[in-house]
Amino acid sequence: MLQHRGQLVRKSALIELLWPEYEPGKAYSQLYTAIYHIRRTIEPFGPYFHISNATDGYVLSLECVRLDVEVWERFILSGYPVNEATIGEYEGVMDLYQGDYMQNYEYWWAESERFRLKMLWLRASFQMAEWYDSSGYRDKAVEKYLEICNRYPLAEEAHFALMKIYGSLDNHLSVHRQYRLLTAILAEELNERPSPYIIEWYRQWAGENKRALPEQL
Numbered sequence: 294m295l296q297h298r299g300q301l302v303r304k305s306a307l308i309e310l311l312w313p314e315y316e317p318g319k320a321y322s323q324l325y326t327a328i329y330h331i332r333r334t335i336e337p338f339g340p341y342f343h344i345s346n347a348t349d350g351y352v353l354s355l356e357c358v359r360l361d362v363e364v365w366e367r368f369i370l371s372g373y374p375v376n377e378a379t380i381g382e383y384e385g386v387m388d389l390y391q392g393d394y395m396q397n398y399e400y401w402w403a404e405s406e407r408f409r410l411k412m413l414w415l416r417a418s419f420q421m422a423e424w425y426d427s428s429g430y431r432d433k434a435v436e437k438y439l440e441i442c443n444r445y446p447l448a449e450e451a452h453f454a455l456m457k458i459y460g461s462l463d464n465h466l467s468v469h470r471q472y473r474l475l476t477a478i479l480a481e482e483l484n485e486r487p488s489p490y491i492i493e494w495y496r497q498w499a500g501e502n503k504r505a506l507p508e509q510l
Contacts (some may be wrong), residue, residue: 303350310402362410365389369413375424383421390414415441415448422454431458446478453491460498468498 304324311327312320328344328351335342343354368386373379393407418441425434435458441451452475459467472487472495479485486492 298353298355301347301350301352361389366413369417375420380421380424383417387417387421415445419450426458431462434458447482449475449488449491456495465502
């Protein structure tokens with residue numbers, strides 16, 4: 294209900310989610326008991342949390358409550374450009390994102406919200422990394438791209454960006470290592486190879502730098 298705060302959550306949806314195997318009478322009894330206990334639990338916080346009845350469901354309302362996810366999302370969606378004046382704010386707000394939404398639970402109903410927030414985090418992270426790189430903060434750019442790779446190893450563009458930065462710094466060993474890491478991850482997780490444009494870039498770079506290519510590309 295917190296995920297859908299301020300919105301009607303239908304009783305039928307809650308029953309289907311929590312007690313799909315129960316016959317209707319027993320399921321509704323379980324639901325009413327659960328709502329009763331939830332109300333008792335949040336009663337000490339009455340001014341801040343309130344569950345109201347509706348014909349078909351319940352609405353959880355919050356008053357004077359700041360959720361970190363709302364603070365984070367509001368800033369990310371604000372449209373503020375990443376620049377010298379805002380990068381500090383971006384760094385502070387991005388620290389609020391400590392991991393995927395409900396990452397320790399495999400609830401199917403959380404998957405769409407988890408994916409949506411993940412995409413917002415990736416978009417902002419790439420914007421920050423690209424700004425660091427274009428503004429001459431190479432170390433910060435590498436740090437941010439590595440963070441993306443560590444959290445989401447299948448993010449090809451982050452691996453590719455690292456390869457290009459390493460290449461511009463003549464760090465040949467790191468280019469090879471990043472490419473091989475990407476290749477291994479994609480093979481293991483998806484049974485696929487890197488995108489053709491990445492393979493082509495790597496071949497061309499390796500040829501120009503007279504570095505021996507791995508046996509398998």
